[in-house]
Amino acid sequence: MPRRALLLKLLSAAILFGAWEVAGRIPVSYAFPTFIDSMRALLEMFADGTMIAAYAETLKPLAVGIAISAVLGIAIGLWVGLSSVFDWLFSPIFVVMQAAPLAALIPLLVLAYGIGLTSKVLVVCIMAMPVIVLNTSGAVRNTPESLKEMGRSFLASELSIILRIIIPAASPVIFAGLRLGISAGFIGAILAELKITPTGVGDIITFSRSIADYPSMYAAIFSIILLAVLFLNLLEKVETVLFEGNQRGYVSD
Amino acid sequence: MSQIEKLIMQPDPAALESAVSVRHISKNYGPVEALRDLSLEFPRGQLTSLLGPSGCGKTTLLKIIAGLLEPTSGEIEVNGRKVTGPGPDRAFVFQDFALMPWANVIRNVGFGLEMRGVPTSEREAIAERYIRQVGLAGFEKSYPHELSGGMRQRVGLARALAVDAEVLLMDEPFSAVDEQTRRKFQEDLLGLVQNENKTFIFVTHSIEEAVYVSDQIAILLPRPSRVHEIIRPSSFRNKGVDNIRRDPEYLDIVDQIWASLRSYVE
């Protein structure tokens, strides 16, 4: 069966890219290049180094923002999940942030912090952090009661219960939150580059649009989507390797 | 309410030394009275079942003995020492196994020892011994999800045995496994009671199971819970595991217990 699955994946990619190629040849719009033209533009930009330089620029706020969001988000999430006082105090903020279109804060961030790296990092943070916090705290709260009782009955200290039982039990959901957060972080990073000042990949997109070089524009967009998806898949693989027991569901099911 | 103690065909209970004493335990959840003034003695080296309809507080009592719940009033003594919380003298076997899904069998079994600061190599040696004893040799590196329900509970049992506590607390340990596995477990449990010098406290809602495995059966009745009756089967224990279920005394006791419980079943 894995053969069939692989074949179907290839077929499905061929259909989509084929449709893209056909739509580009008709063309459905003056601004719709063919798939082959876009890929050629992508290769050219990699070959002459534009793409590499652009990613060096784009990944800076993204990496810093995601690192801050992950560390701070998981820490706050653990804290909120373990203490009912902090739960009461902080949960509503993150619940509202999670539901709210935080992108609307961007003009304000630009006013307050200018158009530099700080603003862009903050955009990534406000997009990525709420889901990380909420997933972590929810997972900590939902640790199966019998596992905690098991820990206590075998004389685990409070700290051991947190480190050896609550955190490992919560880690699948924390990782899921991390993936969602990173996905939102990518949205934030691109949004920042398109909205605040065109830099990196956002610059390629904006500039090639302004000179009507559509293949380059599509190539840049294609590459950032590809990067996000590959990165998230990589994270999932890392998780399976690091935490062998994670994807197995609970034994008490 | 006064407790009725009926003793059937039974050696003098005063001659048996108690490992665990439950004295005047009450437990309230807000206005709800879960247990009222409950007293009970658990003889050393024997298996006592707590049997009763659902909602009779048998698991609550077991968790109070384990030190996982605080009684509202009354006290528990284990080997003459008052219980204030979980202790090394008691080990718990959970109804839903409570295995850590991220840890393999040997780490799950060694958990209690790990919490006691036993160094890794020694811990693994002890864990391996008990894994073998419960019949799971070869599964040391398996994860819980790779095991059947019965095998998972064997891991839970090995974990409890590994810390070598004097008292084993078992909360409906076989209720989540299939009937055949359950029968095998019951036979193995009789062997354990005989060979290990431990005191077993066993919560169950199955009348047949309680009569089959117990030296002493405490029947609890609900709302609020109290001990209705204590039964000590005696004649069929040494006749071999295969003969118990056709022993006349076994059948009589099963019928008798059903007679006193049937009015409490909705």
Added chain:
Amino acid sequence: MIVYGYRLPGMSSLLLWGLLWEIVGRAGLTFFVPPLSEVVVTLFQVLGTAAFQKALFETAYAFVAGVAAAILIGIPVGILMGKSRLLDELLLPWVNVFLSAPLTALVPVLMVLFGFGMKAIIVTTTLFAIWIIILNARAGVRQINKSLVEMARSFGASPLNAFFKIYFWAALPEILGGVRIGIIRAVKGVIIGQLLISIVGFGALFELYSANFLMAHFWAVLIVLFALAFTISEFLAYLERRVSYYAAKR
């Protein structure tokens, strides 16, 4: 949290944060944070202005149109994917890709394809919402109890009947769950679209306020937006709980 035996309502800490906001604003620590009271007063002024009402109307229009498209396309596609293995294997990888892809990168494309206006914003909104709706409808159909389908067949239900009387209802809790998350994403999508195509709706309003340093106005509109988004999400969660009541019993 429980204080002296009294359970504090879940969201009550927001009052405390509001108070903190007021203090920070009054202390004049930063120009960007005016006191909450001032923001609230401004809020009521802003609500009456033509610019705000126009922005609200345009946003609501794009939002409703985008969500409607996402639901009308997403649910049938999801159900079909749940029922047909071939279709599922062909589409699922792409649904997953777009679910986690940075869709903001696609907005410039939508702008050149659909023009600098409403249409591009509607498509952005749809793109944000549709993938999770598809995935959930698919998951809903796939978890349908087999014996329920067999029951329908044994009582002689036609395929069409079975579709509307069994599949749709049996998958409804999951479908609604997907619609709820999709709508929350759509709120974000419609705002992101407006920010990038900043001549329409709140995008234009934000440009106006920040260009003129009208901080209180800015915060007032933010509060309205966040409150609306939160209300929508809570209302949908409430609806979902009503439905999962029967779902839990099936």
